[in-house]
Amino acid sequence: MSDKAVDKLTPKQAAAELERLASDIARHDKLYHGKDAPLISDAEYDKLRVRNAAIEARFPDLVREDSPALSVGSAPAEKFGKVRHAVPMLSLDNAFDPADAHAFVAKVQRFLNLDGSPVITAEPKIDGLSASLRYENGKFVQGATRGDGREGEDVTANLRTIADIPHVIKGAPAVLEVRGEVYMEKAAFAKMNAALEKDGKQTYVNPRNSAAGALRQLDAKITATRPLRFFAHGWGELSEPLAETQFDSVQRLADLGFPLAGIKRAQNAEELLAIYESILAGREKLAYEIDGVVYKVDSLSLQQRLGFVSRSPRWAIAHKFAAEQQTTILEGIDIQVGRTGALTPVGRLKPVFVGGVTVTNVTLHNSDYIRGVGADGGPIRGGKDLRIGDTVIVQRAGDVIPQIVDVLLEKRTKGARKYQFPERCPVCDSHVARELEPGEEGVIARCTGGLNCPAQAVERLIHFVARRAMDIEGLGSKQIEEFYELGWVKEPADIFKLADHRNELMTRDGYGEKSVANLLASIDARREPEFSRFLYALGIRDIGETTAGVIARRFESWAAFVDAMQAAVKAKPGEAYEALERVNGVGDGARAALIAAAPELKGPAGDLFASGEAPKVKGVTAKAWQGLTDAFGSLAEAVAAIKAAAKQAPGDDYLELARIDGVGPVAADHLVDFFAEKHNVDALKRLLKNVTPKDQPRAATSSKVSGLTIVFTGTLEKTTRDEAKARAISLGAKVSGSVSKKTDLVVAGPGAGSKLAEAEKHGVKVIDEDAWIALST
Known part of the structure; x- marks a missing residue:
């Protein structure tokens, strides 16, 4: 394939060729620059780079992250070290029109139960690469990329080359983590690209990609030659607060010597949009690229109350420019x-x-x-x-x-x-x-082949090793596909047995002793993953990162979680109950009423049917009975189906899983389906012989509600239920959507109904909102 004309390559062949070229060029760079021991002539080396550039030009969507066009020379270091963010570097939700901006402000008001709009700041959204700078006692000690938000790469040496970043500051907290964007000005980018083009080298697509490539150079001397800049916009870990508001805090960062892109305050959504329009109007005159405006609630105490959802804060949003x-x-x-x-x-x-x-x-x-x-x-x-x-x-x-x-x-x-x-x-x-399916967009077409379908098997393995899942460095989609075809990796457990193929692997193109050692070390480093990462990596439908995190916090240990799943499988609803669930016109309330009344309903020979009228069951309408009759063929058969469904209704262990706030019945169904399949359980057992998920650390263990299962019901008047739930979770409590015998506490406001009755039935302690506030502060 290396001799095949570029215009004759198929996309699959081009991807394979780019992978080979990236590996070969990196190897020759290392030999030439790092060891002064070249194996090929300069002309032969140039041919490799020219071919790589030609393929990338024809297939721009196949450009690799490790493309030779994005680096110069060899790496003086093997790779970047990992940095665990003390405070996660979260992404922001997006707004795309004025209605979204209004909705953001209204949502904040509603969540906090405020009478008016809170003060909100607005600042340009720099189109750059996120970075964090850690200072201890005024000295810059570590810099990192955002990475996956929880863990980034140590690029301290590279960040030290940026003139905007001070090495020493005075008057700062003992621990200060400054966060901002590394970027490249438009004029500097154009000048750099012109110089690259003049030298016959590959040019960059845009300033952001150029800044990202420059910051991730393994040789800081190369980074120093690139015209990188830095804007600060926030902070991570602090030993003491900078101020009481977002505006005053970033102004203090400016006083400490960090450049800002500008920040303004707004009293309401209309003022925010006026600032947005003003920034948009001046966009073309700016020296740097921006792609929107960031809105943040100004009060830091309100930010704390708002907290976070999924991978983004509730107190901030990015209003993007029109597409x-x-x-x-x-x-x-x-x-x-x-x-x-x-x-x-x-x-x-x-x-x-x-x-x-x-x-x-x-x-x-x-x-x-x-x-x-x-x-x-x-x-x-x-x-x-x-x-x-x-x-x-x-x-x-x-x-x-x-x-x-x-x-x-x-x-x-x-x-x-x-x-x-x-x-x-x-x-x-x-x-x-x-x-x-609920939550899906339209009708979903699915292959019924299951794990017998190679595409599903490979995609599950790719998901397992992905960055946000097990995050096994050096094991990407191309490697998974290769190892699957070789028969080495057919299921996740096989990944942790790749050492058995060490000698065979070293004979394959692109693998040497060092690269194989690095790959196996990366695999070994993930033998004790976080509970939530491991669960997410299994690829169970509807178990995303957020839901996996909720489950990990709920059960705390993998053993406790598996015990709960085994119990839930035994308590799962039967086919008769699921048939009742599918009846049109019978909602959750009516179904519960029918199940409760099932023992009293007469059979086909009973006198209730003499008049042809349906039984009187509170909460079940004539329309529901019609739906039941249509579904099962007759009134008598409908009653028989209800009786059968009552015997196969879900048990408490299954319902307890579905009640978890943040899980719900759809995700619970898929969890139970996964653990009900013997081949899944067997594969998981094989995997757990090589992997031990770590226990989830308890949050706020010193709080009075840590570990308690709490249900909120009724109308809360001094806060909102959403804020109360968020507060409970932050204190280490477990929030459930309904009351059971496992509930520890019910917080009831005016209008509490069936949940209050359930609490009394199970003898669960009930408190009002004032008692909750006292308990949680």
Whole structure:
């Protein structure tokens, strides 16, 4: 393949060739620059780089993170060290229009139960690379990238080369972690690119990518030659507060010598939007790139009350600038099979530069989306379908995934082809089933092949080793695919047995003794993962990072969690109960009433049916009975089905899982389904012979409510239920959505209904809001 003309390469061949070139060039860089022992001539080396650049130019979407075009020379260090952030570096939720900005302010008011709008700051959102700077006793001691938000890379030496970053500061707290953006000014970027082009070297796409590449150079001397700048916008760990407000805190950072991009205060949403428009109007005159405006609640005490949700704070949001749009051609539609078997169509576009990047692919979601039908059944794109060969409008705002927003029918040619969604899996040829699931967008097509489908097996393994999951460095999608094809890695447990193939691995292209040693060391380093990471890595449907974190905090140890899952499997609802759940017109309340009344309902021979009238059950309407009759064929058969369902109703251990605030019935179903499958349990046992998940540390163990299971009900008047729940969780409590015998405490406000009655039934302690405030402060 190394001799095959670039214009003859397929995308798969090009990806493999770029991987080989990256490995070869890195090896020769190390030999030439690091050991003064070149194996090839300069001319041969130049040919490798020229070929790499040509392939990247033809396939810009295949450019690798370790592309030789993004680095110069060899690495004087083997790799960056890891830095664990004392305070997570979270991303921000996005707003895209004025309505979103208004909604943000209203949500803050509602959460905090405020009479008026809180003061909110606004500042330009720099399009750069996030970094943190740690100072101890006024000295810069460590700098790190954001990484995955919990763990970044140690780039201290590189950050020291940036003139905007002081090495010593006076008057700062003993521990001060400054956070901000590393960026490159537009003029400096253009000048640097011109010089690279003049020297015949690969140029960068935009200032942000250039800044990221420069900061992640393993040789700080190279970083020092790049025109990097830094703006501060916040902080992480502090030994003492900087001030009482966001505005005053960043002003203090400015007083300590850190440059700011500017910050203003607003009293309401209208003032925020006025600042947004002012920044947008002056955007082109700025020396640097910005892609929006960041809004933050000014009061730090209110920020603390608001807390966080998922991977972002409730007290901040990024209002992005309007998406840039471009016109291109939809050249084809390919199908990707995910780890859960979902078939996702991906549109192949004629490459187009939009929103700062070259876009070649776009997700088309599902067959309804292609037909012009939205998740709610209504039309999208005016009901226009997508056809291969269509001229389409593509947009991309900031880091948002590219999307097709319209089809230009006037440019549709006679050759434009309608797309037929496959009935068979393109990977394993299994039947494709279509299902509508809660939380999903429209009808989802899934391969029924399960783990017998290579695509699902490989995707599950790729998910397992991914950065936000087990985070095994050096083991990416390409390596997983290779090891799967070789038969070395068929399930997660096999990853931890790769040392058995050490000798064979060293004979393969791209692997030497050192690289194999590094890979095996990375695997060994993940033998004791965090509980939440391990659970998320298993790839159970609907168990994302947030839900995995909720579960880890709830059960604290893997052993306790497995015990609970085994109990929940035994208590899961049977088929008769699930059939009752599917009846149209029978909601949760009616179903509960029917199950409770089941023993009193008469059978087919009973006199209740003499008049043909349905039994009188409180909470069950005539419409519900009609739905039951339609579903089961007759009133008598409906009553028989209800009786059968009552015998197969979910037990307390199953319900307890579904009641966990932040889990819910859908995720609980998928958890139980996973642990009910023998092949899953067996695979997990094999994995746990090599991996031991660490216990989840308890939060705020000194609080009076730590470890308690609490239910909030009724209307809280001095705070909101959302804030009360967030406060309880921050104090180490477990919040449940309903009352059971395992509940420790119920906080009841005015209007408390059935949950209060359940608390009395189970003898659970009940307190009012004032008592809760006293208990939690």
